[in-house]
Amino acid sequence: xxxxxxxxQALSIQEGENATMNCSYKTxxxxxxxxxxxxxRGLVHLILIRxxxxxxxxxxxRVTLDTSKKSSSLLITASRAADTASYxxxxxxxxxxxxxxxxxxxxxxx
Amino acid sequence: GxxxxxxxxxxxxxxxxxxxxxxxxxxxxxxxxxxxxALGQGPEFLTYFQNEAQLDKSGLPSDRFFxxxxxxxxxxxxxxxxxxEDSAVYLCASSFYRxxxxxxxFGSGTQLSxx
Numbered sequence: 451x452x453x454x455x456x457x458x459q460a461l462s463i464q465e466g467e468n469a470t471m472n473c474s475y476k477t478x479x480x481x482x483x484x485x486x487x488x489x490x491r492g493l494v495h496l497i498l499i500r501x502x503x504x505x506x507x508x509x510x511x512r513v514t515l516d517t518s519k520k521s522s523s524l525l526i527t528a529s530r531a532a533d534t535a536s537y538x539x540x541x542x543x544x545x546x547x548x549x550x551x552x553x554x555x556x557x558x559x560x
Numbered sequence: 561g562x563x564x565x566x567x568x569x570x571x572x573x574x575x576x577x578x579x580x581x582x583x584x585x586x587x588x589x590x591x592x593x594x595x596x597x598a599l600g601q602g603p604e605f606l607t608y609f610q611n612e613a614q615l616d617k618s619g620l621p622s623d624r625f626f627x628x629x630x631x632x633x634x635x636x637x638x639x640x641x642x643x644x645e646d647s648a649v650y651l652c653a654s655s656f657y658r659x660x661x662x663x664x665x666f667g668s669g670t671q672l673s674x675x
Contacts, residue, residue, distance in 0.1 A: 468661050485666075491669075492564070492651055492653075492666030492668045492669055493651070493653075493664070493666040495663040495665070498662075505574075506670070529619075538602050546608045546615055546616045547593065547605040547608055547616060548605070548664060549605065550595075550603045550604075551602050552600075552602045553599055553601075
């Protein structure tokens with residue numbers, strides 16, 4: 451079963467625009483992570499935000515966490531064609547494992 | 561090693577055949593995870609090792625699936641009597657820490673096609 455649900459399922463934007471993806475989850479968490487997956491490749495860790503944090507930045511990435519709404523958002527600013535990938539949120543709510551959502555497919559057109 | 565290595569990269573099996581998928585984690589990483597990813601979906605947890613101990617195998621879909629990590633480094637996921645519904649990408653991930661919630665390093669996966 452998947453804990454997180456990403457929204458939208460797919461997003462298509464022009465290079466230079468910002469991309470925002472949302473993730474909702476069901477149970478209490480210690481932290482939430484975002485990963486990127488290029489086609490045919492494994493997942494790459496982007497950023498981790500702990501439950502006592504509300505916002506975190508890393509380069510062109512900005513993640514927010516609202517534990518009262520059980521939701522998180524990932525913002526990619528000034529998108530590039532190379533950002534084209536699938537993006538997944540993952541939570542540690544269920545014991546020893548990270549539970550992933552179904553992902554958002556981002557396409558950045560140049 | 562430089563990263564998590566998985567082999568083979570692609571595997572085609574006839575229905576009923578047994579397969580073995582290998583994962584070589586980053587040297588020194590304590591935790592090792594196996595995930596199954598169906599087309600267009602997120603990874604689904606299969607099993608978790610801490611060193612050689614298999615601490616969680618709750619995600620293994622049936623008793624045809626078996627995983628081991630006998631020396632606490634390389635791991636093998638074995639699927640017996642493969643079925644068409646086993647077709648998926650099998651991802652291995654490792655992390656340095658013992659606990660959950662730290663970032664995972666993923667391999668590129670093994671794409672299994674059962675005909």
